[in-house]
Amino acid sequence: MKTDTPAAEAAPPCAAVRRGRPRSEAAELAIFTAVEDLMAGGANLSDLTIEGIATAAGVGKATIYRRWPNKEALLVDVVGRLEIAMPESSGTGAREDLVAMIDYMRRRGLAKRSRWILKAAFGQMHSLPELHKAYYERVVRPRREAALALVRRAVDEGVLRADLDIDLLGDLLMGPILYRSILWDDSDLEDPELAAKMIDALLDGLAPGL
Known part of the structure; x- marks a missing residue:
């Protein structure tokens, strides 16, 4: 699977370490909501891109990459957040x-x-x-x-x-x-x-x- 991670920031698919500045709860909520809304609109997981998620969330791609090393890590957190x-x-x-x-x-x-x-x-x-x-x-x-x-x-x-x-x-x-x-x-x-x-x-x- 291809990811949208820049080569300089590439990480193994299962990497879970988050980096950079302290998290913004508002930004994370916007990102989570954007993924859920895109899926509710019929988007497949394989079709989602960091660029598309960033646009839907109203944030820059760098905001996502500061929190997740790649799309897979982000999607795991989205699904985990929806679970009990x-x-x-x-x-x-x-x-x-x-x-x-x-x-x-x-x-x-x-x-x-x-x-x-x-x-x-x-x-x-x-x-x-x-x-x-x-x-x-x-x-x-x-x-x-x-x-x-x-x-x-x-x-x-x-x-x-x-x-x-x-x-x-x-x-x-x-x-x-x-x-x-x-x-x-x-x-x-x-x-x-x-x-x-x-x-x-x-x-x-x-x-x-x-």
Whole structure:
């Protein structure tokens, strides 16, 4: 994929370091809004350019390049901004935090269905390898690591069996909601008790024997 970064400022697609002067929240909001508006108007991610985004936002290209090294880094932040924030630990126990994690995935699935821009972004991202890689490194990997850390804590607290591989436990816990929210487009995600039902059904089989 070609980017609009000048040669002197070129950076790897997944680079996330921001440089230059302190951020202007107004300028960043204008840039984010411009990308969302361009997409809402039918622009594809591959068609967006730094020049076009700058024009739509009413800022200079240098304003964008001071904040993002390339288009991919900017688009990852745009998509990340539209997503639902991950929940903080409840402090009440691993079972409750597992439910909160699954419910986060449920609500995220609903948002992807209801927000056209998110749906379009995720639909196009797989055809843009550099953007997909940047998104994976910046968003997906940290989210998975947080989920696996929660699984380890659940094992330590005796909520989950200790004789199973942590990655396998994570897949067993996260797989059902990912299937419903990503692969099964017409599944029922409206039920606010769905996460608790899923976790309790799994814990019946994954909890240590008495």
